[in-house]
Amino acid sequence: MKAAEGPQPASSEKVAEAATLEELNAKIAEIDAGEDEQIPAGRLTTVGFNFYAEADQLAPLPLEEFECGITLTPKVDRSSRITVRQCHYSVPARFIGQNVRVLLRTNELLVFERWEVVARHPRLARRGDFRDELDHYLEILLAKPGAMAGSTPLVTARQNGSFTEVHEAFWAAARAAHSDAAGTRALIEVLLLHRRMPASAVEQGMAAAIRAGAITADVVAVEARRAAAAAPHHLRTRTTRASRRPGPNPAGWSRSRPAGPSCPRTTGRCRPSPTTTSS
Structure with missing residues (x-):
């Protein structure tokens, strides 16, 4: 997977190579952050500052959640794997021979038993790749x-x-x-x-x-x-049915508006955020 770095001529185009979608998204975010500091010709302010100034002109994002993934029902083979888009993912062995419900997103794959998430994998991009969980x-x-x-x-x-x-x-x-x-x-x-x-x-x-x-x-x-x-009580974690379910915003979509001139121009758009922090 490769992403071009900046608006450069095709002959000297730089590319960012990544082994996973998460790594590629992180590198794209770094490229976006660098472009936010650029000053376009004929302007006195940076791209990031201009986006912040124009953000109020954008239509507000919808309040309701919208699932962008697609639902599939592959069959689990005798190796306890499912095949989705020519890539192979493991699922718990008790599902061998059964069809399972799968939610395929741009960056991850979720396997369900009714409403419970029983397997979660980062999405693979190369044909024939596989990912097994012990x-x-x-x-x-x-x-x-x-x-x-x-x-x-x-x-x-x-x-x-x-x-x-x-x-x-x-x-x-x-x-x-x-x-x-x-x-x-x-x-x-x-x-x-x-x-x-x-x-x-x-x-x-x-x-x-x-x-x-x-x-x-x-x-x-x-x-x-x-x-x-x-x-300590706040460090005690235990696997429960609720903890394996996707939350109200499970894919990490960022819906916040820019907080200041230094915010990247992609803030406020519906795209996966590289990291999630809490204060």
Whole structure:
């Protein structure tokens, strides 16, 4: 994916290369911010200042939400994947052989069971690309632990940082204390804890189990509950049905008006905002 940087001649055009849509959007936002500082020929003020001055002339955005994505109903194959626009995404293994409802947006893909979001992926752009989530395959791996070490979901989890060094240490300790199969099952049982407990608490539970030399999922669960109870209230997070649903503005669309002359000219338009901050 490439985006041209500024109004330059075709012969010397610079392009921004990106591996994902999120990275491309971030680079486009940087380009837009740079263009906001430019002063057009014959004007005394910047592009960003001019947009702020003319923003009140724009029609107001509608108050009601409007979903820009499209709904599809692909069938889950035996690899627990769906194929959408020639790209492949994993879904929980319990949906194998079923059709699922998918909402395809410009930057993400959501999989629903009734009104509950059961899988969320960044949208892929290259034909034949795939994205697997380790959590979607845990029930299968629990029955076949030997497939864990060479699985593509594990590779993805290591790359995105969800499978941390603490997980690696617990897995190594579990295989040393038990057999390879039993140790891997213990790790998978710990990974299942992530569905109902905060990730930080589970990681603290694994670290405590390693220090105590009691490498079992039950010990990790006890220590994780203790760590979660000791955490500050505002840091306690738990996966619930409501937390997996898309909120009233789930795609991160920015609807605010410019707050000052330094605001980019794209502020106030219906486009994904690169980041969301709260005070």
